Amino acid sequence: MARIAVFNQKGGVGKTTTALNLGAALARLDRSVLLIDLDPQAHLSSIHGQALGNVAASTFAFYRDNTPLAALEIDWTGVGRLIPAHAELIRVDSVFGKGPNILNRLNQGLNDLSAITPESERTVIIDCCPFLGVLSLNAVFAAERLLIPVASDFLSLRGAMQMEKTLTAIEPVLKRRVGRSYLMTRFDRRRNMSFEIQRRMREHFGEDLCETVISENVAVAEAPSVNLDIFSHAETSRGAQDYAALLDEMTGKGFL
Numbered sequence: 001m002a003r004i005a006v007f008n009q010k011g012g013v014g015k016t017t018t019a020l021n022l023g024a025a026l027a028r029l030d031r032s033v034l035l036i037d038l039d040p041q042a043h044l045s046s047i048h049g050q051a052l053g054n055v056a057a058s059t060f061a062f063y064r065d066n067t068p069l070a071a072l073e074i075d076w077t078g079v080g081r082l083i084p085a086h087a088e089l090i091r092v093d094s095v096f097g098k099g100p101n102i103l104n105r106l107n108q109g110l111n112d113l114s115a116i117t118p119e120s121e122r123t124v125i126i127d128c129c130p131f132l133g134v135l136s137l138n139a140v141f142a143a144e145r146l147l148i149p150v151a152s153d154f155l156s157l158r159g160a161m162q163m164e165k166t167l168t169a170i171e172p173v174l175k176r177r178v179g180r181s182y183l184m185t186r187f188d189r190r191r192n193m194s195f196e197i198q199r200r201m202r203e204h205f206g207e208d209l210c211e212t213v214i215s216e217n218v219a220v221a222e223a224p225s226v227n228l229d230i231f232s233h234a235e236t237s238r239g240a241q242d243y244a245a246l247l248d249e250m251t252g253k254g255f256l
């Protein structure tokens, strides 16, 4: 089992897309998956289609009411299980931000959950929001590894450098080096810029940069509009091949 947090402070780089499609790639191999939506935007939950709107059945209830994570899981056909988000999550920082042990809250919740569903039996993937606050720190503290999508443009490259600085600043509090895998997304082979950014990413992040790149792919962009992951929507698409390759790489490296 693994706990992976898909995180980047930069918005719109492919976090939700990657959380969903990596989860779906695992599910295709009959691996058990739990997706946790930890973003007040609730994009992942909106792709599920029926998961929105009930605060008491969302990750916010975990923070506000101490509802155990086990009680919040719902089915997601073809993907596994989901704990949905709610817009109210935006209040976690202001309401619970200074509470005791707040940074370890999700870690503790997942430890409790693993007593019910052993973690040896499934992979937990956390979809984070695009800013660093209590929610994202909770994910970083709970995760064994961060998967950091980086879109193939210059501002995203800068964002990735900023991410590395942020992680270096967090690690003394965390008291461990959190393993990270940077993943290039929206890679367009027709553009020299994509290769230039890849070269710089390799120079900067070395082994922490995934070999796999996720191509710019229309089927990947369309799939959420029909509430599907890429494998259910377009099994033979470039996007499906890329996410299958990402899973191969992560498994091959022992990260999953």
Ligand SMILES: Nc1ncnc2c1ncn2[C@@H]1O[C@H](COP(=O)(O)OP(=O)(O)OP(=O)(O)O)[C@@H](O)[C@H]1O
Pocket: 010, 011, 012, 013, 014, 015, 016, 017, 018, 039, 041, 043, 128, 129, 130, 185, 186, 187, 214, 215, 216, 217, 218, 220, 221, 222, 224, 239
């Ligand atoms: N490989 C891809 N090819 C084409 N479109 C993509 C690809 N990956 C993501 N997108 C599109 O880019 C947009 C942003 O992706 P996504 O929502 O996954 O990013 P995010 O990092 O989760 O954003 P946020 O920071 O707002 O949570 C979406 O419209 C998504 O469909």
Ligand SMILES: [Mg+2]
Pocket: 015, 016, 017, 039, 043, 127, 128
């Ligand atoms: Mg997102």
